[in-house]
Amino acid sequence: MGIIRTDEWLEENFENPLKICARLLPYFKGQSQREIYRELMNFGMYQPSQSSWNNQLKLSKQKTWEKVGKIYAKYKSSWNGPDIPIFLFPIAQAGGFFRREEKGKAGVTFPDKMFLFLSNYDDPTNVEALFVHEYHHACRMSLLEKRIEDYTLLDSLIIEGLAEYTVLKKCGREYLAAWCTMYSEKELKKLWDRYLKNQLGIKKNERRHDELLYGGGRVPKLLGYAAGFYLIENYYKKNHYSTKLTFTTPSETYLKGIDLFS
Numbered sequence: 646m647g648i649i650r651t652d653e654w655l656e657e658n659f660e661n662p663l664k665i666c667a668r669l670l671p672y673f674k675g676q677s678q679r680e681i682y683r684e685l686m687n688f689g690m691y692q693p694s695q696s697s698w699n700n701q702l703k704l705s706k707q708k709t710w711e712k713v714g715k716i717y718a719k720y721k722s723s724w725n726g727p728d729i730p731i732f733l734f735p736i737a738q739a740g741g742f743f744r745r746e747e748k749g750k751a752g753v754t755f756p757d758k759m760f761l762f763l764s765n766y767d768d769p770t771n772v773e774a775l776f777v778h779e780y781h782h783a784c785r786m787s788l789l790e791k792r793i794e795d796y797t798l799l800d801s802l803i804i805e806g807l808a809e810y811t812v813l814k815k816c817g818r819e820y821l822a823a824w825c826t827m828y829s830e831k832e833l834k835k836l837w838d839r840y841l842k843n844q845l846g847i848k849k850n851e852r853r854h855d856e857l858l859y860g861g862g863r864v865p866k867l868l869g870y871a872a873g874f875y876l877i878e879n880y881y882k883k884n885h886y887s888t889k890l891t892f893t894t895p896s897e898t899y900l901k902g903i904d905l906f907s
Contacts, residue, residue, distance in 0.1 A: 646730040647721075648714040655701055655734070660693050665734075672730065672758050689751030689762035691735040700735040700764045707766040709733065716776045724888065726780060727787040729758055736762040750775045754782040756793060774812045774820040781808040781891070788892045798869065799845040801858050803896040806873030810881065811888060824867040825874045833875050840864055841872055876900070 651665070658664040666678040666685070673681050682690070691697035704710075713733060720726060736751055749764035752775050759779050766772055785804055786793070796804075813821055828836065840857055847854050856862055858869035880899050 646728050647717050648710055649730050649732050650710060651732050651734060652701075652705055652710050659698060659701060662690070662693065669732070685734075685753070685760060686737065688753035688760065689736050690760070691737050691762070694738055696738040697735045703765050704733075704735065704763060709763065709766045709772075712766060712769070713761065713772065713776065716773055717780070720777065720780050724780075724784055724892075726784045729783055731759045731761065733761045733763065736764050752776075752779040754779045754786070756783075756786045759783055770816050770820055774816040777812050777815050778808040778822075781811045784892045794848065794850050796849040797845060797896070798841070798847050798849075798854050798857055799900070800896045801849065801854065802841075802845075802869050802873035802876065803899050804873075805858075805870045806875070806877035806899075807891045809870075809874050810877045810886075811891065813878075814886065814888070821874075822870070824870045827867060827871050828865070830875070833872055836865060836868055837872055840868060 654665050654668060662682050663678050666681040669681050670676075670678060676684075686692065691700070710733060713731070717731060721728070736749060750771065751762045753760050759782075761772075761775060761779065763772065763775075782804060785807065791800070809822055809825060844853065844857055847857075856864050858867075860866035860868055876899055
């Protein structure tokens, strides 16, 4: 599979994202094109505007699809990763809300597909950092062979923490997401006890799961992400790091032998 040439889709139907999403129907069983578009917008997909069209032109001029294809080939080979379709689209214009926008880029990974939302290819390592994070998800989900509905909040914290820690290893600290340093250690310890400690077993399909992971209501923004990275970074201060082992190590392992939040 690899990189799907969505640049050709965009040339034909940029002004009508629903037509673009109609092409995604085979990848989203049981969802309408409108439901697909709504879900992808939540993670950063563009809405037609002059700004997003300018992003599209820039991405095409920079041969972004070809370059992301080379990144995919590199990590698929190095990690023996899954052969999944990867869809690339312009990102929503600045000021819009979606869950994980960072430095003009965002993404979302499902067990069998991946989406990247970009504004440009000005900094290749910035794009590689996004790819590393999202493709790490794909590798871990593929090898854990756990149904997505069975993922717990702990699983979600760990998968996000591992993916971003791998960004640290492959791309450098300057390419880490802002949520890695959003809270001090002291703040995280208080927030862990207040919000997360007794909720680690709740399932992904429960409303409270996303509130704790992304933030919402009284829960601070991206708390689950920040806590997940903190757990992983501290775990690997005391343990040997191997990228391939991070794809299969159970989530519970990262809570053993460390008293980070006591």
